[in-house]
Amino acid sequence: MAERAGTLAAGAVAATLGLLTLGTLAVVALQTGGGLRLGPADWAALRFTVWQAVLSALASVLLAVPVARALARRRFAGRGALIALLGAPFLLPVIVAVLGLLAVFGRAGLLNRGLEALGLPVLSVYGLHGVVLAHVFLNMPLAVRLILQGWATIPAERFRLAASLGFGPGDVFRHLERPMLREVLPGAVVVIFVICLTSFAVALTLGGGPRATTLELAIYQALRFEFDLTRAAVLALAQFALCAAAVLAAARLALPAGFGAGLDRTALTLAPGGWRRGLDALAIALAAGFLLAPLGAVVAAGLPGLGSLPDTVWAAAGRSVSVALASTLVSVAGALVLALAAARGARGFELAATLPLAASSLVLGTGLFLAVYPFVSPASVALPVTVLVNAALSLPFAFRVILPEARRMQADHGRLAEALGLRGMARLRWLVLPRLRRPLGFALGICAALSMGDLGVIALFAGEREATLPLLVQRLVGAYQMQAAASASLLLVALSFGLFWLFDWGGRRGAEA
Amino acid sequence: MLRLEKLRITQGDFTLRADWQVAEGSRVAVIGPSGGGKSTLLMAIAGFLAPSAGRVLWQGKDLAAVAPGDRPVSMLFQDQNLFPHLSLRENLGLGLSPRLRLDAAQEARIAGALERVGLAGLGAARPGRLSGGQQGRAALARALLRARPVLLLDEPFAALGPALKVxxxxxxxxxxGETGAMVLMVTHDPQDARRLGGETVLVAGGEALPPRGTEALFADPPQALRDYLG
Incomplete structure (x- = not known):
């Protein structure tokens, strides 16, 4: 029967995920030999990891509130484009975001040149505040979207009632907005906290040193530079424990879904005039500037050298696209199998699809490194390992995108399909693929962009000749080849967004109502 | 012969019992208060609900292990009887071949069935373009093609106006009549039961009572039916 085959396939996917996350963890635990002693530098890394994540999450969410409020209650030309732009940082390769921020806030960036011209002291973007700045750039837009959804959940009738009772902006805040924020903000803070816990690329480029090293960065250094496998394993265990605890804590909160539609509502909202109007305009202008300036800087810096990119860049781009396509296919196929089983009511698959959230690129990488190291050179399996890890890490996002539509499909058409004996490949072809075309396209796009921009496990495994494009950009930055780095990162952005757009467009095209 | 043998269906704290049989080609209306278990009864016969006790037998054969698509049954649900992303031709084709590999003879049968229900030439149309009545006709055309000996109707025409429903x-x-199929039709309207002719099963108080001749039943209604009719 179709159900049994589907559930079996879902079981196989779940077992693979379990093996990948918990199996690598077991390898790591074996390597520590039971001695779980964190040295002073390790404790410092643990503290810094938590501290920067706390600061990043709070800063992202607090800064997002005025922006979300302004977007919720104002209508202006370009509002839709700005909201769409808010989705971009999630898909932006982190290394590119960092380069853009350096161009604006770095030592020779626009801001410091302005400060210099005014005779003021220049600011350094390295260390804790650089890490937090980058995390706010990457996650504040997500927070704005989450909070904006919160505003959209306040019924329009309630705003009408408030207007008819003569509420001022303060009353509206007290009776309508504050209760909503109290529900939405904790979830948003936790989501961003978890994302920032596993930050590697940002710490690699803007952190470092005894005062600004995250656990992930410490794992990388222990494996790549000190070749201290046991220390890497101990750090990986600490990182896993931290993430697992955070994900468990997050599961207790009602977590908002990251990328919802329905951000537009035509119903009237109370839009106070006067100085509040100016304040909203300022919040929107600052947020747009904060997002657009680094992106603009990347484009401006990268365009001139785009015609004369060295062959190494093109080769790395080819590897990146192949890795991204392979991991995308694996990830979305796995997510679809799990989502179909979960939609039929089979238990346990939602948990399996959440499992990779507790792992991180470097923890999985450490386990796989320890597993393959005795047998083959890690560099020789760099690309397959990257495909596997990227697929596992993007699967939870793909699953979240597909599951609601899969549930709706099951509820609306499951019985008819069963009554007609539609099963197996026929069911996939005539029911599942046409009905789920839109979320599948979106999930493929997200996975492709995430994998394209990933700079994690590849840094652990790759030698000179296996670098993907993000790793190559990072190496070019490390070698102070800023022009080549800028052009390569522009190519990287174009490829990431291009793949996303292509898949998403393919999903929308011909999708039925 | 469709036989419900000491059938018991349990859903949470709701239980429905039935113990009777219906001859091939019969027309049976299933009537009773909403929430009484009319749909539950059809779902059990179609294979969407497993009995907690007793058996559903067709020609003496227990259907317990038979998947819904393999039962001698076509069913029209209250809604979602057509896949909205497929054309009428494809929707009907799925009744002949779930893989939708259709030969010329099958294509001809599909065209014939569409013509039979008054939808000639609409094979390429998507269900969304059709009216509610036309969608019902298309679903009936598929049942005609499948030609299963039992046709289960779970109020598929409830949303239509009175004239269209008739x-x-x-x-x-x-x-x-053309396929010789037995009809079991859920309705809450005594007029529908009369129009169908044949027999009526009253579902009330956790039990589906054995079918009785519709006219005789309404001429001398038991207390449960009198309560329902008001």
């Missing part, structure tokens, strides 16, 4: 019931009667 028209659809007439079509059901014609098609059942």
């Amino acid at each position: 028209e659809m019931l007439a079509l059901v009667a014609e098609i059942a």
Whole structure:
């Protein structure tokens, strides 16, 4: 029967995920030999990891509130484009975001040149505040979207009632907005906290040193530079424990879904005039500037050298696209199998699809490194390992995108399909693929962009000749080849967004109502 | 012969019992208060609900292990009887071949069935372009093609206006007559039961009572039916 085959396939996917996350963890635990002693530098890394994540999450969410409020209650030309732009940082390769921020806030960036011209002291973007700045750039837009959804959940009738009772902006805040924020903000803070816990690329480029090293960065250094496998394993265990605890804590909160539609509502909202109007305009202008300036800087810096990119860049781009396509296919196929089983009511698959959230690129990488190291050179399996890890890490996002539509499909058409004996490949072809075309396209796009921009496990495994494009950009930055780095990162952005757009467009095209 | 043998269906704290049989080609209306278990009864016969006790037998064979698509049954649900992303031709084709590999003879049968229900030439149309009545006709055309000996109707025409509903019931009667199929039709309207002719099963108080001749039943209604009719 179709159900049994589907559930079996879902079981196989779940077992693979379990093996990948918990199996690598077991390898790591074996390597520590039971001695779980964190040295002073390790404790410092643990503290810094938590501290920067706390600061990043709070800063992202607090800064997002005025922006979300302004977007919720104002209508202006370009509002839709700005909201769409808010989705971009999630898909932006982190290394590119960092380069853009350096161009604006770095030592020779626009801001410091302005400060210099005014005779003021220049600011350094390295260390804790650089890490937090980058995390706010990457996650504040997500927070704005989450909070904006919160505003959209306040019924329009309630705003009408408030207007008819003569509420001022303060009353509206007290009776309508504050209760909503109290529900939405904790979830948003936790989501961003978890994302920032596993930050590697940002710490690699803007952190470092005894005062600004995250656990992930410490794992990388222990494996790549000190070749201290046991220390890497101990750090990986600490990182896993931290993430697992955070994900468990997050599961207790009602977590908002990251990328919802329905951000537009035509119903009237109370839009106070006067100085509040100016304040909203300022919040929107600052947020747009904060997002657009680094992106603009990347484009401006990268365009001139785009015609004369060295062959190494093109080769790395080819590897990146192949890795991204392979991991995308694996990830979305796995997510679809799990989502179909979960939609039929089979238990346990939602948990399996959440499992990779507790792992991180470097923890999985450490386990796989320890597993393959005795047998083959890690560099020789760099690309397959990257495909596997990227697929596992993007699967939870793909699953979240597909599951609601899969549930709706099951509820609306499951019985008819069963009554007609539609099963197996026929069911996939005539029911599942046409009905789920839109979320599948979106999930493929997200996975492709995430994998394209990933700079994690590849840094652990790759030698000179296996670098993907993000790793190559990072190496070019490390070698102070800023022009080549800028052009390569522009190519990287174009490829990431291009793949996303292509898949998403393919999903929308011909999708039925 | 469709036989419900000491059948018991349990859903949470709701239980429905039935112990009777219906001859091939019969027309049976299933009537009773909402929430009484009319749909539950059809779902059990179609194979969407497993009995907690007793058996559903067709020609003496227990259907417990038979998947819904393999039962001698076509069912029209209250809604979602057509896949909205497929054309009418494809929707009907799925009744002949779930893989939708259709040969010329099958294509001809599909065209014929569409013509039979008054939808000639609409094979390329998507269900969304059709009216509610036309969608019901298309679903009936598929049942005609599948030609299963039992046709289960779970109020598929409830959303149609009175005149259209009468028209659809007439079509059901014609098609059942052509294929010789037994009809079990859920309704809450005594008029529908009368129009269908044949027998009526009253579902009330956790039990589906054995079928009785519809006219006789309404002429001398038991207390449960009197309560329902008011």
